Amino acid sequence: MDGVHDMGGMHGFGAVVETGGELAYHERWEPRVFAISCVVGVEGLGAGPGGRAVREEMDPARYLAASYYERWLYSAEQRLLGKGTIAPGEVEAMMERLGAGEAMPGHHDAAMAERVLENLRTRMAMDPPPEPARFAPGQRVRVKRMHPPGHTRCPRYVRGAVGVVEAVRGADRLPDRVVYGENLDPEPVYSVAFSSQELWGPGDEPAWRVSLDLWDSYLERA
Numbered sequence: 001m002d003g004v005h006d007m008g009g010m011h012g013f014g015a016v017v018e019t020g021g022e023l024a025y026h027e028r029w030e031p032r033v034f035a036i037s038c039v040v041g042v043e044g045l046g047a048g049p050g051g052r053a054v055r056e057e058m059d060p061a062r063y064l065a066a067s068y069y070e071r072w073l074y075s076a077e078q079r080l081l082g083k084g085t086i087a088p089g090e091v092e093a094m095m096e097r098l099g100a101g102e103a104m105p106g107h108h109d110a111a112m113a114e115r116v117l118e119n120l121r122t123r124m125a126m127d128p129p130p131e132p133a134r135f136a137p138g139q140r141v142r143v144k145r146m147h148p149p150g151h152t153r154c155p156r157y158v159r160g161a162v163g164v165v166e167a168v169r170g171a172d173r174l175p176d177r178v179v180y181g182e183n184l185d186p187e188p189v190y191s192v193a194f195s196s197q198e199l200w201g202p203g204d205e206p207a208w209r210v211s212l213d214l215w216d217s218y219l220e221r222a
Contacts (some may be wrong), residue, residue, distance in 0.1 A: 001124045001181070002147055002156060004060045004063055004064055005055070005058070005060070005112045006155065006156045008155045008156070008157055008158070009155060009157025009158075009199065010157070011199065015106060025036065025069075027048075029069075030069040032177070033061055033069045033073045033076070034069070034072065035116075035163070036073075037072050037075070037076045038053070038116050038119070038120065039112065039116055040076050040079055040080060040188060041109075042115055042116045042119045043112065043115070043116075044082060045079075045080060045085045045093060046076065046079025046080050046082065046083050046085065047079050047081075047082030047083040048079075048082075048179070048181055049106050049179040049180050049181070050179050051072065051075040051079070051152065052088070052151065053074075053150065053151040053179045053180070054074075054075035054078050054137040055071045055072070055074060055075045056093070056150075056151055057078075058074055066073060069077065071212050076095070083184060090108065090151065091143035094127070106147070110185060115189050116136075122219050124134040125144050125170070126169060126171055126172045126186070126189060127170055127171040127172065127186045128170060128171065129168040129169070129170050129188050129199050130171060130188060133190075133216070134187040134216055134219075135165045135166070135168075135216075135219065135221075136168075136187060136188060137165050137166060137167055137186070137222075138164065138165065139164070139165045140162055140163070140164055140165075140221075141162070141163060141164075141165055141190075141219045141220065141222050142156050142160070142161070142162045142163075142219070142221070143160060143161050143171045143192075143214065143218055143220075144159065144160075144218055144219065144220055144222040145159050145160045145209060146159060146218075147174060148204075150180070151175070151176055151179050151180070152175075152176045152200070153176065153215070154176075154214065154215075154218045155212070157199055157200070158194065158199060158212060158214075161194055161198050161199055162194075162198060162222045163193055163195075163198070164176030164192065164193050165190050165192055165194040166190075166191040166192065166193050166211060167190070167191045168187045168188055168189070168190055168191075168213050169188075169190060169191055170188075170189055171186035171187060171188055172187070172215070173185070173187070173191050174187060174215050174217050175215075176217075187215055187216040187217060188215075189213055189214070189215055189216070190214055190219070191208070191211055191212070191213055192211070192212055192213075192214050192219070193209050193211050194210045194211075195207050195209065195210075196208045196209070196210055197209075
């Protein structure tokens with residue numbers, strides 16, 4: 001999605017690599033939010049679309065002010081509300097009760113936990129690529145200049161740039177539409193290499209390579 005929800009490659013947000021950035025979690029509550037999000041998806045407790053597409057519906061100012069897992073918590077709550085699993089105001093009411101000293105409720109379901117873990121352990125392989133795919137390794141391609149109104153997995157900073165196909169990864173359904181429930185046939189997914197100078201122009205550092213996995217629908221011949 002265009003706007004602040006697609007912050008990749010934008011200037012002004014500080015260094016990409018920061019001390020502690022390799023840690024999966026930075027606060028004790030964050031793994032709980034991750035677990036809640038997994039349960040919502042695996043157990044079918046939330047309405048579609050998926051979590052990322054819902055997070056892109058956040059108010060821009062709120063999105064920028066929120067941390068990574070605060071955004072995850074937002075999407076989990078919105079999906080639960082959309083499905084009717086929780087009622088409007090239920091979260092706020094529970095917060096008031098906990099703030100007043102009520103003990104936190106517990107829920108122990110070993111079978112559910114195992115289902116979620118099994119889902120996380122399952123490798124979701126792509127289909128084999130079609131023969132022949134539209135583009136082949138070594139071929140120059142250009143990412144289409146587009147401004148989709150909803151969710152997309154094509155980063156804004158790469159649109160219009162020219163790169164070279166490194167490999168055909170496989171075939172998968174276009175996530176831009178599948179996330180909204182559309183039934184599509186799989187299409188080729190390519191690894192495409194770009195020069196950093198092609199994406200952001202010359203800089204003080206030597207140019208480096210940026211490799212992205214991109215769906216066929218995003219590309220055209222250069």
